[in-house]
Amino acid sequence: MFDESAPEPRDLPGLADADLVDAAWTTTRAENRACARKLAVMAELFDRRTRLAPHDRLDWWVDPAAAVTAEIAAAHHITQGLALHQTYRGVVLRDRLPRVGALFLDGLISELLVRTIITRTDLITDEELIAAVDAELADQILGWGPLSAKKTEAEIDAIVKRHDPDAVRQPPDPNTGRAVEFGNPADAPGFTTLWARMFDCDAAAAEHTLIAVAYSVCDNDPRSLDDRRNDALHALLTANPVLACLCGNTDCDAATNPRPLREIIVYALTDHTTATAEPPSSDTADNDSAAFESNKCQSDETPDVRDDEGDEPQPDPTAPEATEPEPKSEAAPAPKPRPGASALIPGRSAYVFGSGFMPTPLFDALLADATIREVIHPGQAAPEPGYAPSAALAAFIRCRDLTCRFPGCDKPATTADIDHTVPHPIGPTHPSNLKALCRFHHLLKTFWTGPNGWRDRQHPDGTIEWTSPTGHTYTTHPASRLLFPVLCRPTASLWTGDPPEVPMSANRGAMMPRRTRTRAQSRAAHITAERKRNAEIRAAEAAAENRAAPPRDHDRDEFTGGEGKSDYGNDPPPF
Incomplete structure (x- = not known):
């Protein structure tokens, strides 16, 4: 029986070299086994959520697959993209490659090899053929020994080619197309x-x-x-x-000569915002920061997805996967990309939304064409009238949050929506009820909500407590908490107890942007196109080989007219 125990670091100095090598293999195998079980857990939850999901949600832009991978991402503290790919690998090992999956569960192959196998066999559509490839791979993998990445791919491709030539992965041509x-x-x-x-x-x-x-x-x-x-x-x-x-x-x-204006908003915080470890008291002046704004920069904000029960139009969402086309909306145009933005402590490095820290000399060069505009901490201000926040309030929310506030998401706040935590109009347009959410997580929170969905609660300092569909809680804090703590100074409290519950309307789902085809249909179309391309490449290669082949002896009479006399027909020289 496999022994998963590994020596403690304090015991390593007393081990012989051979024992250290054995311990290395033991820990590697244990790591493989743990990873295989993690993917199996992801696959099981994915199957339950997608199998039991309402059929009318399959063409939602945030469909059941996207919703469950967002839940998995929060639970594993990873991004949505990583959760999607890892969950897919778990599903493939369970449903398409069970014998390879058994080796992985036993710790005999690595997660890196599993990834390669799944990628190289992804175009096989026939169930009998994928079962045969799975069996042959499981029989041969352990005998390959250590191979480079290219040789590993070649071994897998050779097996795939014997069973399904059109499923062999072809490298894309990088030199065609603008x-x-x-x-x-x-x-x-x-x-x-x-x-x-x-x-x-x-x-x-x-x-x-x-x-x-x-x-x-x-x-x-x-x-x-x-x-x-x-x-x-x-x-x-x-x-x-x-x-x-x-x-x-x-x-x-x-x-x-005219100098081109840079389309950039630069938020520059004053020195006293980080001069002390403790945030200033509430009676400190609210004029805590200033902003440099290019003359050419647009002042309009990214449109918000309505989270109330009104009949507001829905803007186009940002695609959750790069392979999906953006949905079209006749009710409202897609939001304009927001200009780049930065936050700065004078005399120190700057923070660039979506990138990180920038050296001060580089940041200073961006300020040559800038004008100054104040960004004011709201303090204990009353709620603003209406649904959309003012430009000043939206700027404060984005500077406070810096990124999307969903667990594990680091999309910059400058490209995010401003979301009402408690839906408007019951929830006011107030900094204690507003946060930045990227379009994907805004749609997730808005439509996958209720007792069996996502719930969020916001505190006056910007802290968000998220509750997942399974009841697990995740807390996110504004990213400015350590960089610019004055921005996290609490604003006014809106509720004396629990925030009010907003009932869901029966027609809420009608407002969700739709896919032109479901995720399964998109994947099937992609595989069909790849297989067709591979078949065309094989046919062209076969035709080229036939043209290059020398004439056979019994075909010589066809070229000499049967009497040794050359007959080239109507072909011009050189023949």
């Missing part, structure tokens, strides 16, 4: 990578124009050529065909 991408996960705070692939002629013209603009300043400009090229690209993208010179000379003609 594309433009903004951002890279490796980007440092304050920087965004811009990558593009275009036609050669377009790239040549763009490079020529970029160089011409970069050299449109005088020789005394202090910037390097790379900096000027970067600024030239920014100028061209903002419809400015010239570059403003930074030489500082009053007689420089290029110094008067």
